[in-house]
Each structure stands twice: as C-alpha cells, then as structure tokens.
Amino acid sequence: MRKAIVFVVALSLVASFAMASGSGEEAPIKIGVGGAHSGDLASYGLPTVNAAELVVEMVNAEGGVLGRQIELVVEDDQCKPEVATNTAAKLVGEGVVAVIGHICSGATRAALGIYTGEEVIVISPSATNPPLTQSGEFPTFFRTIAPDDAQGQLQAQFVAEELGLTSVAVLHDGGDYGKGLADFAQIALEANYPGVEVVLYEGVTVGAVDYSAIINRVAESGAEGVIWGGYHPEASKLVGQMRSQGMDTLFVSGDGVKDQSFIDVAGADSEGVYATGPRDTSANPMDKAATEAHLAKYGETPGPFFMNGYAGTLAILNAIEAAGGDDDPAAIMAALRSENVDTPLGSISFDERGDAIGVGFAVFQVQNGQYVQLDN
Amino acid sequence: MNFEYFFRLFFSGLTRGSIYALLALGYTMVYGIIKLINFAHGEIYMIGAFTALIVAGALSLTGMPALAILVLASVVALVYSSMYGYTVEKIAYKPLRQAPRLSALIVAIGMSMFLQNYLLLAQTSNFLPFPDLLPEFSLPESWGGMVNGPQFLIFVTTAIIMVALTLLIKFTRMGKSMRATSQDKVMAALLGINVNRIISYTFIIGSFTAALGGILISSYTGQINYFIGFLAGIKAFVAAVLGGIGSIPGAVLGSIVLGMAESFAAGYISSVYEDVFAFVILVLILIFKPSGLLGKPEVQKV
Amino acid sequence: MKLEAVKRSALLAMWFILLTFPVMVVRVNTVTGVVQWRWSNLVLVGLGSFVISLVWNWALARTAGRGGEAAEAGATDEATGGSGLRIGERMSDLRTMLSEPRYRTPAYALLAVVIVAFPFVMSLYQTNIMISALVYVMLALGLNIVIGLGGMLHLGYIAFYLVGAYTYGILNRFFGIGFWVALPIGAALSVVAGILLALPVLRLRGDYLAIVTLGFGEIARIVMNNTTKFSGGPQGIGGIPRPTLFGLEMGLLGVTRYTYYIIVVVVIITVFVVYRFENSRIGRALAAMGEDEIAAQAMGVDLTRMKLTAFALGSVWAGIGGVILAARTTFINPASFTVWESVIVLCCVVLGGMGSIPGAIVGALALILVPEYLRAFSDYRMLMFGAVLVVMMVFRPGGLIPKRRRSYTVDVAHEEEVVS
Helix, strand or coil, X not given: XXXXXXXXXXHHHHHHHHHHHHCCCCCCEEEEEEECCCCCCHHHHHHHHHHHHHHHHXXXXXXXXXXXXXXXXXXXXXXXXXXXXXXXXXXXXXXCCEEECCCCHHHHXXXXXXXXXXXXXXXXXXXXXXXXXXXXXXXXXXXXCXXXXXXXXXXXXXXXXXXXXXXEEEEECCCHHHHHHHHHHHHHHHHHCCCCEEEEEEEXXXXXXCXXXXXXXXXXXXXXXXXXXXXXXXXXXXXXXXXXXXXXCEEEEXXXXXXXXXXXXXXXXXXXXXXXXXXXXXXXXXXXXXXXXXXXXXXXXXXXXXXXXXXXXXXXXXXXXXXXXCCCHHHHHXXXXXXXXXXXXXXXXXXXXXXXXXXXXXXXXXXXXXXXXXXX | CCHHHHHXXXXXXXXXXXXXXXXXXHHHHHHHHHCCCCCXXXXXXXXXXXXXXXXXXXXXXXXXXXXXXHHHHHHHHHHHHHHHHHHHHHXXXXXXCCCCHHHHHHHHHHHHHHHHHHHHHHCCCCCEECCCCCCCCCCCHHHCCCCCHHHHHHHHHHHHHHHHHHHHHHHCHHHHHHXXXXXXXXXXXXXXXXXXXXXXXXXXXXXXXXXXXHHHHHHHHCEECCCHHHHHHHHHXXXXXXXXXXXXXXXXXXXXXXXXXXXXXXXHHCHHHHHHHHHHHHHHHHHHCCCCCCCCCCCCCC | CHHHHHHHHHHHHHHHHHHHHHHHHEEEECCCCEEEECHHHHHHHHHHHHHXXXXXXXXXXXXXXXXXXXXXXXXXXXXXXXXXXHHHHHHHHHHHHHHCHHHHHHHHHHHHHHHHHHHHHCCHHHHHHHHHHHHHHHHHHHHHHHHHHCCXXXXXXXXXXXXXXXXXXXXXXXXXCCXXXXXXXXXXXXXXXXXXXXXXXXXXCHHHHHHHHHHHXXXXXXXHHHCHHHXXXXXXXXXXXXXXXXXXXXXXXXXXXXXXXXXXXXXXXXXXXXXXXXXXXXXXXXHXXXXXXXXXXXXXXXXXXXXXXXXXXXXXXXXXHHHHHHHHHCXXXXXXXXXXXXXXXXXXXXXXCCCXXXXXXXXHHHHHHHHHHHHHHHHHHHHHHHHHHHHHHHHCCCCCCCCCCCCEEEECCCCEEEEC
C-alpha cells in the first residue's frame, strides 16, 4: 500500500513538473487574491480585489514582469476560518506564487496553515492581529498594515495625552478584531498611562436590537470617554443612542470605524468621533493616481484597505522582478525585505517579521461629515 | 442601591421586551394554529422596515411634509409585509400542512435564507441609515429623563396592539374561528369555518405586527440592513416559548421577562453574558413549568 | 384546462409584480438621497414568476394526483414521495437491486475504489472540501440519532462539535497533547456534555426542547468567546497540529490525504455503529420513544435512560468530528460554532430523510458540496440554497432518501417471516 502511494505521488509530481515545464516560459505568473468577497464583510474584501486588478492591468499593459503576464486568481473566503482553508487549498492547487489577502485575521490564520508549508507568500492588506507576524510561526506572511498593538498604543496615548481623560470605558464587539483591539488599548493604558482609569470593560452583543442597557452602564460608570473595538454598524448604534440620551461622552475607535459608511449611517451623531486608521496618504501622487484609476474603472471612490491592497500587489510584483522569477520563494521573500518599493502608502519595505516599515496609524476626527487627520 | 439606574435599566428592558413582543405575537399565533415555528418571521420584520425605508426615501424627494411621509410609508410597509406573509404561507407552508413537522421547519428556514438574500441582492449588503420617522417630542420633566420619546412610543404601540389582538381573538367572529381552528382543524372545517382563510388571516395579522416592530425599532436605532431579522427572530421565538407558545398574553409576558432579564444582566452583571443569562432564565422557567409561563400543559393524546 | 392554468399563472405574475415592486424596482440610497428606478426588473419578475408558477402548479398537481395517500402517510416509506414518487420508485428498485449479492458486491467494490482513489485523482482542493463534507456527514449521522430516531428536536448540536474541537485545541495548547490522544478524550467529553445537557431537559418536549438546546449551543459559544485565558477568546486557538503518523514527515498534500483517509475510516465506523445501534434492542426502544413517548413507556421503555442514551450517542460523533475539524483547519475560534451551523446540520438530516442513514449521508454531501461548487455564483448561492430547501421540502417532504420502515410480511406460501 505504502509503495503504491509513493508511486502515485511520484507519478503525479512528475506529471505536474512536465506540465509546468512543457508550457514554456510564456506561462503567466499567477497571483491569488483571497478574502471576503461575499457575505456581510464583503465591503472590506472587495476593494482589495479592485486594487489587485488595477495594478495587474497597469503592469500587464507595460509588458508584465520579466516579460511575463500576471494572472489573478480571485477566491472568496467569507471571512470564515473553515472556508478559508478550502480557499487556500484551491489557490495552492492553482499554482499561485503569492496571495494578496486574506482580509480577516482569523481566516488569514487558518489559511496560513495551508500556505506556510507550501511556501506561498501571503501579503495581507488588513489582517492586523499582532501574532501573525510576532509569533514567528508564519515566515511567509507579510502585511501592508500596522498591527493592532500599535493601534491600541496610539489610542491609549491619544486618550491620555491629547484628550487628557482620567476615566474611560473600553467596549468591544466580542469579535476577533474588535476584542483584540480593545484588549491592546486597555493593556497600553494600564501599562503606560496610570493616570487613566479603565472604569468599565465590556462586550456588547452584535446585532442586538438596542444598546440602551450598556449605555446606561457607561453613564453610570462616569467614564469621560469610550474606547470602542469593533466595526462601524455597532459603533453608529452606540454613538446614536448615547447622543439621544443626552450623553456627550467622547468616542474613540479604530480602523473598523474609520470608514465613510460610519459617517453615512450615524449622520449628525458621528460629528466629533475619533478613530485611528492608516495614515492619510491622499497627498501622495500615487494615491491620487490610484484613486483616479479606480474612479475611471469602477465609477466610485475606493473602499477600505484599497491602498493597502494596492501597495501589497506592487510590492510582490516588484519582489518577483528583483528575484528574477517566481520559482524561488526564498529569493522573493528576501527581495520583499531588502527592496524599497514606491506605493501609495509611501516607500515601503518589510522587516524580518513581515510588518511593513513606514506604515503607521494616525488619529482622525469626524469634522463636518468628513474624517480629518489630526496632526500629532 | 441606585434607583434611577435601576429604572433606566427597567425601561430599556421594557423597550427590548416590547419589540420582542411585537414579533413574538406573530410566532405564537402561527404556532397556535398550524404548529409551525415560522423561522421566516424575522425576515418579514426586516422586509417591513426596508419597505418603509424605500417608500420614505422615495417620498422625501417630493418634498412632502414629514408627517405625511410617516403615515404613507408606514401604511405601505404594513400592507406590503402582510402581503409577503400571506404569499409565503401560500407558497411554502400550505403544501406542507400534512407533512412531518420538521419538513415544514426546514421550509421555513429555507424561506428565511431566501428572503434575506433576496433583499441583499435587490437592495444592498451595506448598513443604511434609517430616516427619522418618529415625531420628536419630549416627555414631561417629572419622568426624570428615564424614558425618551421613541421608547415611550414603542411601549404604547405594543400595549395598543396587544389589547387590540386580545379583543379581536376574544370577541370577533374571526377570532372565534381562529380559536376553533387552533383547537381542532377538522372539527372547525366541519362547522363551516374556512380553515385556509383563517390561516391566511393569522399570517397577515402576524406579519402586520412584526413589520410594525421592524419600523419602530429601525427608526429608534436609526439603521437597517438585510440581516436584522435573524437575531430578533430567534429572540422573539425564545420569548414566545418562554411565555408558553400559542398563548397571546404569554408571548407578551415572555417577551417582557426576556427583555428585562437581558437588560438587568447587561446592567448589573456583564453585557457579554446577557444572552447566557436570558437562556439560563429560560431553562429555569421551563424546568419548573415545562410549557412556559402561561402555556397550557400539553394534553397528550394516546 | 390549459388556458385556465395560463390565466392563473398570469394573475400570479401580476401579484408578484405588485409584491416585489418596492424591493426590486426602487433602490433608495438614504445617504446620497438618490433613487434608482429599475423598471427592467419588473419585466424579469413578471416573466420569471409566470414560468415558475406554471411549472410549480404542474408539479404540485402531479403530487396531488399521484400521492393522495402520500400526505396522510407522513414519513412512511415510498408513499412520502409526492411528485418525487417516481424517483422514490426508482430508489426502491435500486434498493431491491442492491439487496441482491450479485449486484451488491460489485457496487460496493466500485464505491470503495472511488473512495480510496479520490484524493489521488482529485486535486488538493477537492480533497479538502471532501474532508469538510465528510465531517458534516458525521455530524448528520450523529444528529440523526437524536432527531430521526429519538424524535427530539435538537438545535444545539453544534455545541458538541465545539466541545470536540476545543478539547483538542486546549489540550494541545496547554499540554501539547497530540491528535490521536485527543480524539478519544474529545469523544468522551462530548458524551459527558451530552448527558449533562440531557439531564435538565428530560421533561421537555418538542419546541420547548428545541429552544433550550438552542440556548445551550449559544451558551457554549459565548463562554468560549469570553474565557480568553483558557480558550483564546474570539482570537481562538491557532497552530493546532495536523494528524501525525508515527512522526512521519508528510507534505501538505500527504497530510491532507492522510486526514481524508482518517475521516473516511471514522465515517465508515460511524455508519456501521449507527446501523447496528438502530437495529439493536435499545435502538428500537429509542425509535418507539420517537414515535410516541407514552405508548413506548407503556411498553416498558425507560424514557429517561433512552433520552440519555440518545443524547450521549448523538454527541460522541460530533465530538470526534470536532477534533478532526480542529486538526484540519489548525485554527479554531468561536465564530465557527453559531446557531447557523446547527441549522445547517439539521437541514442535512431533514433534507436527506429523517431517520435514514443513507439519507443523512446524501443530505450532508449535497448541502456542503453543492454550495462549494456554486462558488462561481457566489452572490446568488445563498439565495439558491434557500430556494432549493423550500422546493425540495414542498415536493419531497420525506427527504431525498426517506427512512424505510422495517416491515414484516407473512408469505403464506412459505409461512416464513421475511425481513425486507
């Protein structure tokens, strides 16, 4: 039995080699795009697909990389870990050299279980969970966004030093992103800013019909500000209900809320809300060009993590070019680390762990229905 | 003991409970008559709210006065969701009257998924802000700011609907036919009651109250998307069972108990565990009263 | 007659045009205040509902014409077929054919070859989704014991799946325990959890039982979500090792194939055990209880013991499935264990045919594999999934492969009891 298995494995390996070399040098370089493309988190995943498409279109029009065209393989994971492993297996089966994605940290982590062994390079535009890079378990993982602990630290610093609060309530949505972020903010507050007391630490139930009980609790705790870890639908419900109860408690949140749709849904109540998010790069000429290309092709301004996806795609194509081909993942990874590449996020490269150097967060505030970056 | 805090939690529990009640009434009526857990009921609630949003959005461009928009949007939404309830019953549930009960349950689940995705595809997957339909008014100072205007409107509406339904069931001809049908369909038919029509009425009334709940809660929280019906539907189902499924006062009582339990758990224990607390209360009540607070003990026919 | 049907369908199409008008035609963006009028959808709805209604009424009429008794008979064998009566007949033909050894042996041999060759013929991706589907087959078989045999509506089944997955995850996280040790522990803990759940709900029936089990499922998930130190909270547990084979290094492909064979063997064991159980004394007592508790009690069936047995035996498979899930995805978090998953498993059981072992297998394979292959229609796939559930149940309420009753016929000529 064992012999038979070995034989069949060998046979299939030979066959796949024959197919790979048989098709000659003209074969396109395959890049996968994985993430939530359907379901309720699709609005976070689809902008990255658009970004990858725009970059690849541009590069292919200029003759491709090393004379070879780039082919995108787009697969949906719905942000579910168990679906993500299937998505990853499908992409590996398609023979992709690298994947732009995935979007959610949990799904990314599950998918990395497949990619790591196969040495497929993964560049996520949005998976901010710190252990993905810091644990050292996933050597092929890179990201073009700063991790959540940096964001939590920034929120803590902002609350303590800029706003000068002495008591805050930390709320989260119980999800992997939201609770993670809230935990980092709380840890940073307790470790570095003893002057700020966390008077309430609570989770809320996503989709509950109303939040007035928890809002009463915030009022009762006497917190001057709320730090929120979670996405924008719950944030707008919380802010709206706080304002309608006549509470003027400050509201500080993260990149899950730093999205125009928060302002759209929360309306006038969103005024004055703070959110941390990737630094505003709209002054960067590449950012302007990418936005215009998106407007021209899709008829609307790009959605969340578009620039991060765009930068990731540019970085991987650049690294493949520098490594002289797509057959040596180690060389490509070395190139990702050593080569600086100009992207809408600025000139970036990656550190040993896979975090992008030169990418950071800033604090924004809603002013007159727009997020405005605060200089700090 | 801080009484003001207590009362605030009390009223927030009452708000939740009232919304659950508007949904649970539909569950319990449908269950009483055809013994079906209508999983798609939460979707009717969502469709009602969405229709109100669409109509209000379209009308607001005509520059109509706000009150007229409110009335028109609500009326259209209520009529439409009743139509949806009626249609769903005719298409999906009627052919399964005699089938095993679990098959009917699966149809209801399938219908729920279908309706959710129908809205998702025909409209949007994003959250939309819900227009502020409820008239702004403030309550007298003596209420101590513990209840706000929209909350008060929600209680009053629920109370009116409950009284109206009880009167309808008790005293009208239709109500009597409904009770007869729920007791014994065959006997009711023999006595000249058009059973199919009575079942349709039940679905229409249930959908009407559900949509009313949908409109009220969406204007209260100010947002809507295609998924809001699922969780609310499950909670309302829990509430209906807690009160004793099939019983109208039971559904309201169960909803209020559930809303209160969640609110006090969130206020005094931890809001992460509000659902745990709600379910623990449910289990405790069912252990001591296996057919719910006001349900009649099931008589088993041998 | 024909004209009558067309007229009715035309009326129905009008009704649907009216019904779907606000949702399908008008799209309001409340942010920008733009209203879109999509009149073309109106025509689509009209035509679509006209055609569907014609087909639907035709099919429904066939159902009514053919199986007048079908409705009455409920779950009983062929009669349940409804419009699928013909398929039902074909099925039973197939069954009689399969009961003859000269067809049965080659058929099983062919099946065995397909199963063994599958991971070598198909790609890594296909093998992977087949593993997911087979895990659901196990879940469906387990739930089938509680629902199909015991007649107890269980909406919290996913909790035991969670127990299995977290048993492996947590034991590995704190004690570095491997797959093969975790497998029996996960199974055992699921049984304990099943009995613990069954104890307080012994007195509950029907929908009361359903809602309490649903509650337990949710409680398990919420507790895992909030005991961060113990279970990793919403971030879950990562880096769970895949199954090992005497420390042998296998690539991703190798280990996936290995996992596939493990799950295949486990599924075969499950089928065997469940089949034997169904025909055992306890199994029959359980089935009797599922039919009618009071009658069963009168016949001397110990209801308490039966209920506990059903829950315990139902849960064990979910526990094993959970351990395999954790080993396969190498990452688990509470978001994978929502009410929704319980509902999907329930759909597998009912769609396949309650109480029927081949039904549970086919139902689970269909419900998990079909959406996966419908990826191309990703936007429409959930819509279609819902529609298929409705259509299937309306036209074939007994499920794809309805349960066959064990029936005894007395052949007068031979005076011999034949078990069919």
